[in-house]
Amino acid sequence: MDWTLLIYKTVFLFLILLVTLLVAMYSTYGERKVAAFMQDRRGPNRAGPFGLLQPLADGLKMFMKEEIIPLTANRYLFILGPSIAMTTALLTGVVIPWGASITIGGREFSMQIADLNIGILYVFAMVSIGVYGIMIGGWASNNKYALYGAIRAASQMISYELAMGMSIVALVITTGSLSLHEIVEQQHGMHWNIFYQPLGFLIFLTCAFAETNRAPFDLPECETELIGGYHTEYSSMKLGFYLFAEYINMFISSAVIATLYFGGYNMPFIDQIGLAPNIVTILGTIFFFLKIFGFIFLFMWIRWTLPRFRYDQLMNLGWKGLIPLSIFNILATGVYYYFTELK
Amino acid sequence: MKALTNRSKVVSDKKMTFIEWIYIPAILKGMSITLRHFFKKKTTISYPEQKREFSQVYRGQHVLKRDDEGRERCTACGLCAVACPAEAITMVAAERKPGEEHLYREEKYASIYEINMLRCIFCGDCEEACPKEAIFLTDRIVASEYKRAPFVYGKDLLVEPLDLNLRIDVSARQTESLLKFKQNKRFAHNK
DSSP: OOHHHHHHHHHHHHHHHHHHHHHHHHHHHHHHHHHHHTTTTOOOSSSGGGGHHHHHHHHHHHHHOOOOOOTSSSSHHHHHHHHHHHHHHHHHHSSSSOOOOOETEEEEESSOOOTTTHHHHHHHHHHHHHHHHHHHHHHHHHOOOHHHHHHOOOOOOHHOOOOOHHHHHHHHHOOOOOHHHHHHHHHTTTOOOOHOOHHHHHHHHHHHHHHTTTSOOOOGOOOHHTTGGTTTTTOOOHHHHHHHHHHHHHHHHHHHHHHHOTTTTTOHHHHHHHHHHHHHHHHHHHHHHHHHHHHHHHHHHHTTTOOOOOOHHHHIIIIIIIHHHHHHHHHHHHHHHHHHOOO | OOSSSTTTTOOOOOOHHHHHHTTTHHHHHHHHHHHHHHOOOOOOOOOOTOOOOOOOOOOOOOEEEEEETTTTTOOOOOOOHHHHHHOOOOEEEEEEOOOTTTSSSEEEEEEEEEEETTTTOOOOOOHHHHHHSOEEOOSSSOOOOSSSSSGOOEEEEEEEESSSGOOOOOOOGHHHHHHHHHHTTOOOOOO
């Protein structure tokens, strides 16, 4: 057994877990700041310098709140719901290549926990299981509004997963691989997939918004009609788990978008500078996180710009807009590659 | 049909053009607006550190004035209590004893003078009714409390301090028109 590798993977796993939680934590802070700034307000600025301790205060508040399980709710499913939501949200980070490999003492350590050869499918599987968290939570609450939220979440996710999957099919045609590591490596030197799949990217981005239940697709939890949707009955840390899972999902989706379409940890013009490989790796990771933060900002920016869709509009966009578009995208990509390969 | 106002807008149900239908230009336009606001100056006033300047005629917590020699001006005539529409003012009058001339201006004074700040509507009628220029509304804010009882302010909170430097300035409220109204009462102690 290779102990060095085992220890490295364990440490790296916990590091990624920590970073994910940290980023999600500060996304809540970022969200409030971005919302405030876009509405000409200041946002949280009392807890610590610039309000930087606000997420800790919020977390503490969540822990201190009374834990309520409704009498008519199904106890086990009620607890299972947020657990699934949180677990699946955290699981996706495993296949994302956070950087190239680092060489320590002649040994190469990959900055990816598991380089699955079907990485993309794994991401999809996890995202699909994520919807069970919401569905079970909404069902177990035994509350009409929660159930409505759950139904909406389920139908929305199913509709948008189709278009998302098909936009990925087109991407797979161009890359010829399902491994995230390989896809990133292919994008080395500004061969970013966004330039080859602009339409696919747009479809994927829209679906990512829908999959993470963020505005303008936040129908499952819209406060005005459904008083919070699937987490109406939740309180204390179980509610915290749902809210937190949303932010983790946002972080992971940003990472997936950056990986698939924006070259992951690849930087433009890095080969020309000629730095040591380890430094390049670290710079690449930093650059990757910058891309992720950019997308997280985009998520927030969109949320505070666009109003929520109406339910029929949502379904219209999904089934009549995005799915035909993604089929067309697959077709166009296929035809293009068929004829260029022939030469 | 003739429009009733010039603001009325004719609603049309025309088919969207292609550019409108794909929504992306409209979304980008919206995003540019929110981004512009992102860098705009914030309108918030961070309250405890920054305070917004009150209007000159702001009517806040009351003060019972002393005259230049530090004697209380109030003679417990009760006109303020009568004028008060919210019936927030109560007082008990007492006679000045010999040797108390340095404390009270005239032979009668208010031994108890209470304003219920929860009843008060800060209309300023007490100020107008006062013949002795003893009660004024100031630009101070009545502090919040956890219970009702502390909102009944007694003389300890209402009468201004003896020290000339700590006297409460009510000159801001003495606008031109108000002074004209009070022409027959010329007192220098308002500053």
